[in-house]
Amino acid sequence: MAMQRTPLLMSRIVDRGAIVSPQVEIVTATAAGMRRQTLAETRTRAHRLAHALADAGIRPGDRVGTFMWNGSRHLEAYHATAGMGAVLHTLNIRLSPTDLEYIIGHAADRIIIADADALPLLEALAGRIPCVELVVVAVEEGFENWHTSVAPAVDYEAFIAAKPDRYDWPELDESAPLGLCYTSGTTGNPKGVEYEHRSQYLHTMAQCMTDSMGLSATDTVLGIVPMFHAMGWGIPWSALMLGCKQVMPHRFLDPARLVALMAAERVTLSAAVPTIWQGVKAAIEAQPDRYDLSALSRLTCGGSAPPPSLIRWYHDVLGVEMIQGWGMTETSPLATLSRRAMKHGDPSRPVDEQLANVAKAGQLLPGLELDIFDEDFNRLPHDGETVGEILVRGPWICSEYYNNPQPERFHDGWLITGDVGKIDPEHYLIIADRSKDLVKSGGEWISSVDLENHIVALAGVDQACVVAQPHPKWGERPVALVILERDADVPPQTILDHCATHYAKWQLPDDILFVDAIPLTSTGKMDKKAVRADLATQGYELPDLRTAGGLP
């Protein structure tokens, strides 16, 4: 051994920001305004929480659930569990009681730290989660009279009060588990992804590279993406390491309130799914002169692809760079990222070409491997045309699911992502679709995402959702659900004509359905499974099948 074999433990980096920049603030939105604490206070409180958890019997490897919005106490739970070697199991507040019961039991969470306002959502689980020995309740303004019957409960502040200020983080193996996050599949029970110290440590380093998000200690970050989704995209970890100011929106996710928060706290970087950025855009357009967003420089967008028209709007109107990322719970989650200028020649390219970069899922982060494959796992060409199943591997990619290996989701050491896409000659990944959302018509694939992006670029259209509907001759045909902007009047034919400027006739939607809302998944993406189920419930038929004659 010639070099030191220092294990890659999160405990070696989570305290760093508080040490080098103790006075930087963690700011949490509450009903009474903003609650502020310094990084130094956050660190001390996290160490106290670790002592409290240890005193309550939590040992390295034990699961500690959180049922929380983004807030300072959720951050303390990240910090404490990472330091002490417990496993942070972030529970998605928006899951059904059935899924929550399964997940809590499968993970065998011993303690759950819950926001008081979210306790009613847990109440349905009373008597059904016997593994949970204690609920630690984080109380915000207005929720002082909380109650729960799911387990013995204690107030968070009482839990950590009078504990020592410093916990000697233990030396663990770098493959020790760090976190657990369940992903809701289309079939079967949710599956757990267990993050390890090494994998998240490497993910954190990659996220802090200039050509990733360009995260810097000088940033003020607003993570809107919930901390119960894939480690909040890793931002809490990176920000703790660097010593960034963090702004936490808690349960206040109304777009106008988010914009006000960005302006008031001089946020430089934020992260959310496209539907949030659509809402934020609408809030700004509603009151264009109200907000000073001059500090804002980057908006990271993941979960699904932002429409190019949205990327353009943020550039033209706010001078803000949208950064697209692609990944999933199984990839920690960052796998690719797209910046306006991320290759040597990019700064001298026209703005249109730079923005076209961002419309793609992006370049693979250093250290990962990714390729597209056909059904027999042959690699496909990188011609920007050929669509294949995306497989990925590398040091922060999942190798099996927690206590539920699912070998069919892996091939020869690669994760089968379930997304399909193409790779262009410049090695940009372009996501075509979730494989289950692709429309397969007459043996050819139609990308629902492409059609949606095209439709929302039309004036008067607010959102679009394209799903497949069964067709006896073609297999499947696309149908577009469309939400119009308020007071807009866009006839179906206008939308079809607009699509025909770009797509072949067989790729056009068979039907345009105007709707008031599109159901969202618990992660804020359009829930196409629910859309298809709704259509089935309504007995929806494709137009050419409605005639008595059957097939045309």
Place this chain on the structure above:
Amino acid sequence: MAMQRTPLLMSRIVDRGAIVSPQVEIVTATAAGMRRQTLAETRTRAHRLAHALADAGIRPGDRVGTFMWNGSRHLEAYHATAGMGAVLHTLNIRLSPTDLEYIIGHAADRIIIADADALPLLEALAGRIPCVELVVVAVEEGFENWHTSVAPAVDYEAFIAAKPDRYDWPELDESAPLGLCYTSGTTGNPKGVEYEHRSQYLHTMAQCMTDSMGLSATDTVLGIVPMFHAMGWGIPWSALMLGCKQVMPHRFLDPARLVALMAAERVTLSAAVPTIWQGVKAAIEAQPDRYDLSALSRLTCGGSAPPPSLIRWYHDVLGVEMIQGWGMTETSPLATLSRRAMKHGDPSRPVDEQLANVAKAGQLLPGLELDIFDEDFNRLPHDGETVGEILVRGPWICSEYYNNPQPERFHDGWLITGDVGKIDPEHYLIIADRSKDLVKSGGEWISSVDLENHIVALAGVDQACVVAQPHPKWGERPVALVILERDADVPPQTILDHCATHYAKWQLPDDILFVDAIPLTSTGKMDKKAVRADLATQGYELPDLRTAGGLP
């Protein structure tokens, strides 16, 4: 195992730049102008070189020496050896034949790749390095008639010609050796530091963080620091991974030529020791309107501390940020880095305070630990005043020397750096001195570096070198060797008066010696060992010892 256990091998990142940005150039200075090749060509040539080395019998773990300037073929040697698992042993061209003989024999280099122009320096080793089976000669313009008798020799181009374009990089353990670099100590033989794949991989990721050098694929980097010094500070690896344009000065290190190179190739970031930046400054001042350096944004400075006046000059005159780094061969080499703005509040601080950051060795890179200790290894306070021995540990810090463990250089898992310094309340490291260069007067330490920085800030002073001289009463007293700018006339008393504005009387130099040159080490630092030896040879005596009466 929940996450993939992908080994951290350099082979997983060295090809990346060539894949994503194949057309970006590697540019090498030659007598006939610039030689250009693309990253794609560089990659292919590196893979061919790997085949050639393997065909010549090189196996994973075998040492391949390089005796080369910074040039495209040296980069190919980095790339090829890292990929195939051979160990790149970078030989310092400026070492004495005695040291070279020892180092080559100790490393048991089987092949040496040498620049043709440097062959005469190897010739003294004829018959003394039997381990070397082959010399591969990289020929630049004007050296076609090379000759060597140290071993059988072959032209580099002939060696790699007709080899396959792709080498399947083997799967190695991440602790496999990657490189070997000897450090010349003050006593005894040079000691080898063996870098591993894992350590250099992690170093590369840290170097590419925004808050490190902010290295980006969009950069054009000019590494002036030789690639035979501590992996060229890691820049060749980072640039290969990101796909930066790299500019290689080869043997043309005249400051005016370096400035011209920066201007012509639109360099954005360069790296060198302070003496180079002093020379570059003089070259620019000599012809202030000649060079367009508008692309230049950052100059990384290491090896020894840049004087604050130099940092200020580059800021005021060129609008360029100097970045100070501290480290050593044993630390891969980056341990600390200092930026103008590297903490959350820094961008809003006055420029003077920002530049004061850069005058310090800086903040520890994430993942490392560093502290100052007394002689009994008790930690000392971080008050910006207390000086102690600097110890460092972490995943890219050496744990022993190659086949020569030297346990006295390590303590409880920490590397004893041999530097002394202080840490201020903001956690900036400030190097006081090499422990062997500190002046110990009457039990108190005087920092030679501090005095030198103060003296060179005086108008008319070009360089200063402070060394200790023995004194029967005080132990040691400082003496300053000073090089004045051409035509400047600065009396000794002016220098002492200038020092007295900042230092106590007992800290002032006892003597000011005007000299024309100060000897440099092979790494371009002032060679204080040589200065002290010269003074001894000359029979130098401190002024107060020259009087017949002895002690004052």
